Amino acid sequence: MRWSQSLIPTMKEVPADAEIPSHQLMLRAGLIRQLMAGAYTYLPLGWRSVxxxxxxxxxxxxxxxxxxxxxxALQPIELFDRTGRNEAFGSVLVRLDVTRGDRKVHMALxxxxxxxxxxxxxxxxxxxxxxxxxxxxxxxxxxxxxxxxxxxxxxxxxxxxxxxxxxxxxxxxxxxxxxxxxxxxxxxxxxxxxxxxxxxxxxxxxxxxxxxxxxxxxxxxxxxxxxxxxxxxxxxxxxxTGRKTPDLSGSNSSAALEKVYTPKAGSIEAVCKFLKCSPEQMIKTLIYVADEKPVTVLLRGDHDANEGKIRRALGAKSLELADEKTIQSVTNAGIGFAGPVGIKCDVIADHDVPLITDAISGANETDQHYKNVNLGRDYQLETTYDLRDACEGDPCPKSGEPMKxxxxxxxxxxxxxxxxxxxxxxxxxxxxxxxxxxxxxxxxxxxxxxxxxxxxETCHDKNGLLWPISIAPYEVLIIPLKTDDEELMKIAEKMYADLKGQGVDVLFDDRPARPGVKFKDADLIGIPFRIVIGGKGLQEGIAEVKARTAEGPEKIPLDQTVEYVSKLVKEAKAELLAPSAT
CATH class of the missing domain: 3.30.930.10 (Bira Bifunctional Protein; Domain 2)
Structure with missing residues (x-):
């Protein structure tokens, strides 16, 4: 393809509304243009890569x-009704009502x-x-x-x-x-x-x-x-996580269980502020309904419940947070004051909960919390489970090494x-x-x-894109330095035709632009290999061949350039097909 016959509107400046490198570079390299929020036109270079x-x-x-x-793409809404996804998708589903004769047809994209x-x-x-x-x-x-x-x-x-x-x-x-x-x-x-x-x-x-x-x-x-x-x-x-069930024999603390008045402090944040403690010192008590049966889940106060893990630990088909009526029935308290001491349903706990000595928890009484809650004396556990979201630094379940x-x-x-x-x-x-x-x-x-x-997003440098050869819009870019030089253009045209004859995907920059402009655009659009013809090199009978990631060009005799570049392209493709450890 000749550059002059394509649509490649490159941009010098970074667009103000482009937030991340991929968005910036795809706009600057002339791959895409926005029609409206969430909808883009793919220009010739971008569409070739796609x-x-x-x-x-x-x-x-x-x-x-x-x-x-x-x-x-058009689908009858009735199919989504039958699977329950019409409601589940909510506003994500693009719904259409189309008039056909005297009736409305309900469909979706x-x-x-x-x-x-x-x-x-x-x-x-x-x-x-x-x-x-x-x-x-x-x-x-x-x-x-x-x-x-x-x-x-x-x-x-x-x-x-x-x-x-x-x-x-x-x-x-x-x-x-x-x-x-x-x-x-x-x-x-x-x-x-x-x-x-x-x-x-x-x-x-x-x-x-x-x-x-x-x-x-x-x-x-x-x-x-x-x-x-x-x-x-x-x-x-x-x-x-690679955490294991800790010792469940109980705490050695001698601190007495103490009930404290905590008016309207029904959240971890509010209790910590009121009692001047940290979330790590608290037992978070969540009430779920698993297969229509209430169950209490205990976590450390600074951790987030993982409902998939909870469901698997219980062997439950369904799991949802309990409503206010269920919470009242098992705690005798309003929302936010549940705790393990004396709760009226089965209890499971995360591995970290028994490690909290002199913990703070809800007292199963509205506006009341316990201090100095300890395993063995105040509540019992037969085992513990991995019930929370993983945190950075947790041990790997395979190696035991810290995860990131x-x-x-x-x-x-x-x-x-x-x-x-x-x-x-x-x-x-x-x-x-x-x-x-x-x-x-x-x-x-x-x-x-x-x-x-x-x-x-991941393959670029300060000058532009770095395409793998398999996805690059073109594999090779030919740049003649002076398009008004008849002899030079004759050589460039023959090289262009010969490379295409070898099955190489070639872009021919035939614009009457300054070399500096062409070089900057070449780096920006990221074509893997560049051939420059002209100047002293033409007088010496050579072309300059440069890989996009190389520091400088190689000087190759003009009559060997097509064969040399064709070999580079084949080797680059073969490298992507080689076995990978990924």
């Missing part, structure tokens, strides 16, 4: 046995396609002999993002690869899940991404049923709990759906005994735009 990412995804999906289809694909399968799959099956598409999705920000990292309209597996047995589901997981690793490696597979909260089947793929990035909105020693990684919702927090950008997610959608939408099959069963499903998503934005 399409290259999509092609890698297609190749790896099909290598993993998935079959491509294309489903409509698809935020994802679980309902549509399950409805399709319910009509065409009826026997275990037709399973397993994995379908995928690359399709535009719509979500009413209340706070669009960070350029194309958080938008209302985005391009997504979503795949869905359908199985008759858990073994089939696990095989499909493992195939998609491995395909994701290959996709992100080929795209040149540094990524971390992160354990996420399990699906309805249980076990290790969900993984997110994160790009470590300073401006990432998600937090990853990570151990460098073992490689263990999980999101905050899922992260386990890393910010990340989620670029992919694989998880096991189970039978939630197949049961709601009647997707069943006849098993080998001629009995009907719901199809077991998995779901696998990749944010195609996020691959490009994630690379822009």
């Amino acid at each position: 399409q290259k990412a999509a092609q890698i995804i297609r190749e790896e999906m099909e290598a993993a046995g998935a079959v491509e289809l294309h489903m409509p 698809g935020p994802t396609h679980e309902e549509v694909v399950t409805d399709l399968i319910s009509r065409h799959i009826n026997s275990y002999r037709q399973l397993p099956l994995t379908l995928y598409q690359i399709q535009t999705k719509f979500r009413n993002e209340e706070r669009p920000r960070f350029g194309v990292l958080r938008t209302s309209e985005f391009l997504m690869k979503d795949a869905y597996s359908f199985a008759s047995t858990l073994d089939q589901l696990n095989t499909s899940y493992d195939a998609m997981y491995a395909a994701y690793c290959r996709i992100f490696q080929r795209c040149g991404l540094k990524y971390i597979p992160v354990e996420a909260e399990s699906g309805p089947i249980g076990g290790d049923a969900s993984h997110e793929f994160m790009i470590p990035a300073e401006n990432g909105e998600d937090q990853i709990v990570y151990c460098e020693s073992s490689g263990y990684a999980a999101n905050l919702e899922r992260a386990e 927090f890393v910010h990340g950008i989620e670029v992919g997610h694989v998880f096991k759906l189970g039978t939630k959608y197949s049961e709601s939408l009647g997707a069943e099959f006849l098993n080998e005994h001629e009995k009907r069963e719901p199809i077991i499903m998995g779901c696998y998503g990749i944010g195609v735009n996020r691959i490009v934005a994630g690379l822009a």
Whole structure:
């Protein structure tokens, strides 16, 4: 492609409303332009990168046995009513009422396609002999993002690869899940991404049923709990800790249990202020209803409950915070004054709770708290559990080494759906005994735009973008220094044609601009290899070849430049395909 025939509106200055590097650089390099909040036009360079990412995804999906289809973005709202997601999505779902003749048709713009694909399968799959099956598409999705920000990292309209597996047995589901997981690793490696597979909260089947793929990035909105020693990684919702049950024989403290009047102090903050203590000295007492039965959960005052861990510790299918009436029934007190001493329901505690000597807790009496609460004398525990969010410095569950927090950008997610959608939408099959069963499903998503934005966020220097060759809009940029020099342009044109003939993706900067302008634009848009022709080099019969990340150029004879650059491109591509330890 000739630069003069494309649309590459580069910018010298950093846009004032661009918050993070990827947004700034994608605007400055002429990859995108904003139409309105949450909606962007992809200009030629940006769209080429997106399409290259999509092609890698297609190749790896099909290598993993998935079959491509294309489903409509417009979806009947009735499908969302049947799965309960019309209400669950809330304002995120973009709803439309369309007049057709004398009636209103209620529909939505698809935020994802679980309902549509399950409805399709319910009509065409009826026997275990037709399973397993994995379908995928690359399709535009719509979500009413209340706070669009960070350029194309958080938008209302985005391009997504979503795949869905359908199985008759858990073994089939696990095989499909493992195939998609491995395909994701290959996709992100080929795209040149540094990524971390992160354990996420399990699906309805249980076990290790969900993984997110994160790009470590300073401006990432998600937090990853990570151990460098073992490689263990999980999101905050899922992260386990290596803490163990401590000694439960009880405290040796001789301090007497003391009830104190704490008027209207029903929160940790208020009690700490009133009693001049720290949250670490308090026992936080939360009342939940697990499978319709009240249960007390004890945590240290400065820790946050992790409901996924609590649910698993209790073996509960459902878990929710108790209402005021339930709290009153088990504590005889208003909200904010619960404690372990004498509470009228089962109690479970986090590992850190028994370690608090002379603790402060609610007294199960309105406006009253206890001081000097100690295990063994004032309340009893048979065991303890990991019930809280992980904290930086907690021991790794695999190595025991301290874990740290890393910010990340989620670029992919694989998880096991189970039978939630197949049961709601009647997707069943006849098993080998001629009995009907719901199809077991998995779901696998990749944010195609996020691959490009994630690379822009993490692969750049002070001069501009540093594209991996697989995602770069072009692999090679040819810069003739003087476009009005007939001899020079003849050589440049032949080199351009010969490189294209070798299968190299080439951008030809044929603008009548100053060399300095061309060099700055070349660094900004980040093409991996640059060929400069002209000046003294032309007189010497050489071209200057420079990799985007190299300090300086190499001088290559003109008649060897095409072969030399073609080899560089092939080697760069091969490097991305090499086995990785990631």
